[in-house]
Amino acid sequence: MFQSFVVPSSQVPGYSPIYRHPDYKDGTHKDRYSNITTLYELFKAQVKNHPKENFLGRRTYYPETNAFGDYEWLTTTEVDEMVDDYGSGLDQLFAKHAPDMNEETGQQPLGLFSFNRPEWLLSELTAFRSSRYSVGISDVAGVETAEFYIRCSEVKILVCSLDKIPRILERIEHTPDLKVIVSMDNLDCSKPTLASQAFNAETAEKLRSKAASLGIVLTDVAQVIEMGRAKPTEPTLPTPSTYCTLSFSSGSTGLQKGILINHGAFTVASRAAHLGLQQRNTSHLSFMPIAHIYDRYVIYTFMHDIIRIGFASGIDTLLLSDMQALRPTVIMTTPRLLKSVYDKVALATVENKGVAGILSRFAYKSKLKRINSGRGFKHALWDRLVFRKIAQLFGGKTNLVVSGAMTLDSEIQNFFRAALSCNVIQGYGQTESIASGVIQKIDDVSTGIIGIPSPGVDIRLRSIPEMGYNATNRKCPRGEMMIRSEGIFSGYFKAPEKTAETMDGEWLATGDITQVNPDGSLTTIDRMKNVIRNSSSINVETEPLEIIYGAHRLVDSVIIHGSLRAYDLIAIVVPKQETFVPWAQKIVGNTNAGLVELCKDERVADVMASELRAHGSKAKTSTPVVIGAVHLEPRDFAQIDREFLTLSRKLRRFKIIQYYDSVIDGLFQKLEKAIDLQIETPGSSQ
Structure with a gap:
C-alpha cells in the first residue's frame, strides 16, 4: 500500500509530484478546532x-538538600x-x-x-x-x-x-x-x-x-x-x-x-500534529529547550485536548527522575537522549554477557517479532520479566514516543518499542515549518523513515543535479524536500534576502535531501550543506555516517570530516566513558589509566579507527570511504563550548570543525604520511 497520496498532474520539470496525507487529499484539515485561529x-x-484541571506543574524544591519532590x-x-x-x-x-x-x-x-x-x-x-x-x-x-x-x-x-x-x-x-x-x-x-x-x-x-x-x-x-x-x-x-x-x-x-x-501559522501547524498524533488527555514533560520551537509546538499541539505540562527540574542528570515523578503519557525527544539511555540500559540487558543477557536478547527478539507482525506492543511474560523496569525509568505510563531533530538509529528505535511497550516514531520539521512537516503514522512500525506528510502539508522534491539527485525518477525520487503549508514562518527578521533564498514561490526549501520510498514513505538521506568531497572527488554525506558511527557502543558523539587532501575520512570522537575506559585499558595494559590519559594514547586512537571501520562495514554504509584516523576527545562537546550545541541539541558542525582546525590538519597529515609510506614500500601495489 502506497502510504502518501500523490496529487494528480502535479509534477513539473525538475520537481517530483506533490505528496499529501492520504486522509487529507484536498490539502486541508478541518475539525472542531478549525474556528481557533490564534x-x-x-x-x-x-x-x-x-476548567480547574491541573495545567502547569513544577517539582517542589528543597534548598536545604538541593532535592526535588512531587x-x-x-x-x-x-x-x-x-x-x-x-x-x-x-x-x-x-x-x-x-x-x-x-x-x-x-x-x-x-x-x-x-x-x-x-x-x-x-x-x-x-x-x-x-x-x-x-x-x-x-x-x-x-x-x-x-x-x-x-x-x-x-x-x-x-x-x-x-x-x-x-x-x-x-x-x-x-x-x-x-x-x-x-x-x-x-x-x-x-x-x-x-x-x-x-x-x-x-x-x-x-x-x-x-x-x-x-x-x-x-x-x-x-x-x-x-x-x-x-x-x-x-x-x-x-x-x-x-x-x-x-x-x-x-x-x-x-x-x-x-x-x-x-x-x-502556529495554530495550523499544531492542529496538524494534533490530528496526526491522535493523543488525548496528555501528560507532557517539558525538558527540550522551550525557547526552541519544538517544545512549544508539542505544548500547543496537545493543548487541543486536556494537557498537563510538567516542567523538568532543570538538572540534566535528574531527567529520568522527573519522568518518574510526572509519568508522562507521551515523550517528545531526540535521538541523542534515547541513545544516552539505551547505552546504559543495553549494557544490563541485551548486551549483557550473563544469563540476564541471554534472556533479554531472547525476549527482545520475541517481542520485536510480535510487534512487526502486527500483534501489538505488549507481552504478558516478557514485559513482566524483562522490560517493566525499563518502562518504569520513563514513568511507566508512556503511550507514544516521538523522536525528532535528526534520524534515529533503527536498533534503538526497535529496542524502545519493545522496552516501553508502545510505538516509537520519527518526525521531521524545521523552525521555519514550525516543527511540522512529516511524521510517521502512530501505527507504523517500520524504521529508517521519517513518515508521510502531516495533515494539511504538501511535500515535493526538487532535483539537485549537481549532487546527482533526481526528483523525477519514477522508482526512487530523490531531491531537496520542499514544504508548502499555511503553517510555515512569515520570514526572517530584518533579512528579506535570506527569506527570498529560502522560499521557492510558496514552497519552503528545507536544504534536506529526501527520497520517496517504494511504499510512499519518506527518508532523509543527506543535507545539502553537510556534503564533503575527498581526494577522489567522491561526495560524502556526513550526517548518515555520523548516525551510523554514533550508534557504536564506544561512542557518545562523533563528527566526521573529509578533505581533498585524502581519500579516507577522519573522526572527532567523544567516547562513551562507561564502555570506553575498560575497553581502552585492555589495549594499553593498564587498569588504572583514566579517560584523559587513554584519549591521548595513539594506540587507543588507532584501534578505535579500526573499530569504526569494522562497524561501518557491518552497517553497510552507503559510501566506500572509511575512517582513516581518529582524535579522541575526553570532554563532551558542550563542556568545551556550549555554543557547540544548537538549542535542539544538534551538533554545530561548522563551529566544531573550526575549533579542531589544527587537530584535523594533524590527522590529515597522518593520512598523507601513511599514503607516502605505502608508495615508498618496495613491492607495494602502487
Whole structure:
C-alpha cells in the first residue's frame, strides 16, 4: 500500500509530484478546532473546556538538600487569572518604559530567558494577551549568544530567572535597548527555586540597586502581577496575522537567523500534529529547550485536548527522575537522549554477557517479532520479566514516543518499542515549518523513515543535479524536500534576502535531501550543506555516517570530516566513558589509566579507527570511504563550548570543525604520511 497520496498532474520539470496525507487529499484539515485561529484562543479554549484541571506543574524544591519532590500544580483557571493580572502589570511597564513598537514588526517583543519552567509559558501567554510576541533565549545559550538575541531583536523588557541577572548587568553595554528586567524568582527570595538558591534577600537587593544605577528597572513576576491586580487593563487580542514569536534558528549549518512566526501559522501547524498524533488527555514533560520551537509546538499541539505540562527540574542528570515523578503519557525527544539511555540500559540487558543477557536478547527478539507482525506492543511474560523496569525509568505510563531533530538509529528505535511497550516514531520539521512537516503514522512500525506528510502539508522534491539527485525518477525520487503549508514562518527578521533564498514561490526549501520510498514513505538521506568531497572527488554525506558511527557502543558523539587532501575520512570522537575506559585499558595494559590519559594514547586512537571501520562495514554504509584516523576527545562537546550545541541539541558542525582546525590538519597529515609510506614500500601495489 502506497502510504502518501500523490496529487494528480502535479509534477513539473525538475520537481517530483506533490505528496499529501492520504486522509487529507484536498490539502486541508478541518475539525472542531478549525474556528481557533490564534494560540491565545487555543489557551482560552483550554480554560473553558477543562476548567480547574491541573495545567502547569513544577517539582517542589528543597534548598536545604538541593532535592526535588512531587509536582505542584496550577489549574487552568488559576493560570487564566494570573495571565490577566500579569498582563495588566506588563501593560503598565511597557507603557511607562518601552512604549514604542518595533519598526520591523509593528509589535512589542518580550524577551524570555531561563530553563523550562511555568513562568516561561505563563509569560508567553501573557504576551499574547496584549498582541506582543515572545523572543525565546535558551538557558543553554552562552552569554554572547544571549546578548546577540536581545540586541538583534531589540528587546526592551526581559523576563528571566534570577541567576541570569548578574551577568546581564555586568555586560549591560552589550544590550543597549534593555530597559526593564523582570525576575521569574521572587526578589525577596521567599520562595526558593533552583535558580535562586545562590541568593538571599540582601544580595537580591544589591542587584536591584546596581540595576538602578545602570538605569535598569528590576522587578519580579510577583510584583508585576500585584501591579496588574491593582490596576487591570483590557486585553489587546491578537489576530491570525499577529506575530506570536521570534525564534532563532538552531545554527547547525551557519549563522543563526531570527524566524518570525504568526499566530495563524502556529495554530495550523499544531492542529496538524494534533490530528496526526491522535493523543488525548496528555501528560507532557517539558525538558527540550522551550525557547526552541519544538517544545512549544508539542505544548500547543496537545493543548487541543486536556494537557498537563510538567516542567523538568532543570538538572540534566535528574531527567529520568522527573519522568518518574510526572509519568508522562507521551515523550517528545531526540535521538541523542534515547541513545544516552539505551547505552546504559543495553549494557544490563541485551548486551549483557550473563544469563540476564541471554534472556533479554531472547525476549527482545520475541517481542520485536510480535510487534512487526502486527500483534501489538505488549507481552504478558516478557514485559513482566524483562522490560517493566525499563518502562518504569520513563514513568511507566508512556503511550507514544516521538523522536525528532535528526534520524534515529533503527536498533534503538526497535529496542524502545519493545522496552516501553508502545510505538516509537520519527518526525521531521524545521523552525521555519514550525516543527511540522512529516511524521510517521502512530501505527507504523517500520524504521529508517521519517513518515508521510502531516495533515494539511504538501511535500515535493526538487532535483539537485549537481549532487546527482533526481526528483523525477519514477522508482526512487530523490531531491531537496520542499514544504508548502499555511503553517510555515512569515520570514526572517530584518533579512528579506535570506527569506527570498529560502522560499521557492510558496514552497519552503528545507536544504534536506529526501527520497520517496517504494511504499510512499519518506527518508532523509543527506543535507545539502553537510556534503564533503575527498581526494577522489567522491561526495560524502556526513550526517548518515555520523548516525551510523554514533550508534557504536564506544561512542557518545562523533563528527566526521573529509578533505581533498585524502581519500579516507577522519573522526572527532567523544567516547562513551562507561564502555570506553575498560575497553581502552585492555589495549594499553593498564587498569588504572583514566579517560584523559587513554584519549591521548595513539594506540587507543588507532584501534578505535579500526573499530569504526569494522562497524561501518557491518552497517553497510552507503559510501566506500572509511575512517582513516581518529582524535579522541575526553570532554563532551558542550563542556568545551556550549555554543557547540544548537538549542535542539544538534551538533554545530561548522563551529566544531573550526575549533579542531589544527587537530584535523594533524590527522590529515597522518593520512598523507601513511599514503607516502605505502608508495615508498618496495613491492607495494602502487
